[in-house]
Amino acid sequence: MHRTLVLDIVGLSPRHLGAHTPNLTRLAERGAMRPLTPTWPAVTTSVQSSFVTGAAPSEHGIVANGWYFRDLAEVWLWRQSNHLVEGPRLWRTARERFGADLTVAKMFWWYNMYADVDWAVTPRPVYPSDGRKIPSIRSEPPDLRGWLQGELGRFPLFNFWGPTADLKSSAWIAEATRKVIDRDRPGLVLCYLPHLDYDLQRHGPSGPHAVKAAQEIDQVAGDLVDHARGLGYEVVVLSEYGIEAVDQGVHINRALREAGLLRVDLVDTGWELLDGGQSAAFAVADHQIAHVYVSDPQKVSSVKRLLEGLDGVERVLDAEGKRAAGLDHPRSGELVAIAAPGRWFTYYYWLDDAVAPDFARTVDIHRKPGYDPVELFTDPAIKALKLKIGWTLLKKMAGMRYYMDVIPLDDRLVRGSHGRLPSSREAGPVLLSTRTVGATDHMDMTAVYDLLLATMAD
Template sequence: MTRLVVLDIVGLTPRILAHMPRLSAVADRGFQAPLSTILPAVTCSVQSTFLTGETPSGHGIVGNGWYFRDLGEVFLWRQHNALVGGEKLWDALRKRRPGSTVANVCWWYAMGADVDWTVTPRPIYYADGRKEPDCYTHPPELHDTLPTFPLFNYWGPGAGLASSKWICEATQQIMARHDPDLTLAYVPHLDYDLQRHGPSSPQAIRAATELDAILGPLLDAAFARDATVVVLSEYGITDVSRPVHVNRALRAEGLLNVHTQDGMEYLDPWTSRAFAVADHQVAHVYVRSPRDVAAVAKICAALPGVDQILDSKDQVAYGLSHPRSGELVLVAEPDAWFTYYYWLEDRAAPDFARLVEIHRKPGYDPAELLFDPSAPAAAKRRAAVALARKKLGMRYLMNVVGLDAGAQAIRGSHGRLPSAADDAPVLLCSDPAAARITVAATEVKDLLLELAS
């Protein structure tokens, strides 16, 4: 029985791997191959393809979030595994090897997955508005064997190495105590500085070096168990400099509506004729009436930074044909990415726009990784005051995120299909007998089953 450890090192590319000798040693034992990703090349979609062998047309995860048509709401970063269609890797493994045990450490859609051990970030949301770091585990008793999850190092301006170190150490602990047959771990550290500063920056090289050091003990522990190690990545992050405001363009044309409360504007998906759910370099545009699709496509085509507009027929070719997809899917030009912004003046932005608030924003916001670049010192002072109020038991707002200044400062993004091999995802495997010239994301599930069988 072969034990298998699968590490999802987000943002890993040949360009970044060149600075990671410990990780490169996995390929020295076995092989390295280009990994052909899917559209959209974002975490939730690609992970779901790895685990099911399906494109989004099959598993339904058309992005990190989408417009829930039956609820009339935009939601990102949901966690229930039932949202993912298709046969999961662990179910297929147990058909081949009944009784196989599986651990999932921080891969997405972990809650409710039929695995033996689960760890996933899950803050405590107190009734008084406080948000405190924590994680969800299954079985529940696993929770108290782990230190507190460093939530504020997992996402936000403070995101950094501590969260990946915690995940690697939690994975080692589960392997040592429970000895799973299949262990999945998601390691996010490269996502942070590569988006803040771009993959060509000195900070990107430093992030790669830092991560390589903390991966060393985890790799040693895996090989000490005679496990086969697979390292893969969902996407490569590329240099960008242009935010594209699709929702503002749709609003200017009278297609997107807002409603106002206490001077703050909120997206009104119920009455809007068209709006976009932005997700890095891909945006789903939801158009209420078929009569408006052509007009909306023309408006989007005129926006600088838009490279492709996929209608329903095009979406079939890209494996994106699903009821959750927008009537149109936009793909950004290589140096551009899409914001969710829909307000026309900063004073009308909702209060959550200036917060790290991934569940309330109707689109992805990488500006959450930065203290407001227009006045970073003032943002840090606000953070210190908010932290003091929190410690005193008072209500507070951690309003440290920039709006347009934050968007303008972002230097790395992903989501479109890669145009250069050095910026594309990669797969490493310690078993030379499984060598491939290239691996498609839809082939990963079968490769893992072969290695584990």
């Protein structure tokens, strides 16, 4: 059996490979490169789950980065339990084929918690009752956390997501992966490097920012690949999706509210909170797709017609459309909307920013009932922004409650998104391998599962 490193470089596309990415380009030239035909939707947790199950979302159940939990009447995004994934697991099948003693490391790969692997690390902030957010990680075994943070310093959570997200988080993850490889020599290593996700959403998939981001991740990934190769590892580099240019959001929940279908709860603080349990229809927005939950089956057709007439919506899938797209699962909405090229879905449901909930202007991925890429920006309308942030951080350091309300509510800031099927193979996801991958000029994403098993085989 060949030890194998699987490196997920988020947002990498064939068009990024070239003179400014010498390490990844060399890997493609010496081994193999294939554009990937993605499963749909092209979002992180859905695609990662297809990689490790060999199945579409209709089978593994990860229909987006989050969904409406009907029994709780709550929207939850970015859950971590591996028990949410249905179907086989790559590492279980590998153990059946190559021996029960095969060891596995999952380094920041999603649905990390409670996976039956030997080493696992994932972001897990600590939230004291005074309102602070303290960067941390969760690990299996538990002492791995202390060892890694003792070697590398505390995980840079605020460089992993938010306005200050940058290369530091991916560099930390890559170095942590290297240390686990050096110490434990896992038979299979799954590593997630998110760096391209940041500036490509902020500034778009082309131009100087994209080139610089590609150069940076090429160096980090190249160092890890070379190190693993020196220890005898085969390497597969892959991506979940390509990021394409956008310039405007689609306020799908506002349209449903204006039609009298979405309900809010006006709480005592003067904020409006989405009330999914009382809504006739509402959307869980996730990049360029939105699951639309319709409580009354008799209203599905009328809601579909309403959304099909909304500017920025390309298609709306009903039950038949979901079956054709591989998205017919009980967790899916009764309808699934797909944004038009150049557009993406906001989660905004209020009609007046004055009654937006307090978390809307913060980085709060768990309380927002939809994905919010605007969290990558600070509000350009705030005067003396650095002074405001500095004062807030002083309160945090003093152990006082603080409110980091620096995130804008302007969908026009976002310049890159994903979720739709790519406009071309050059703009879509890609796979690079140190080994040959067959004669086809592209590969289905669900075939990656078998390719990884073949890579590990003697």
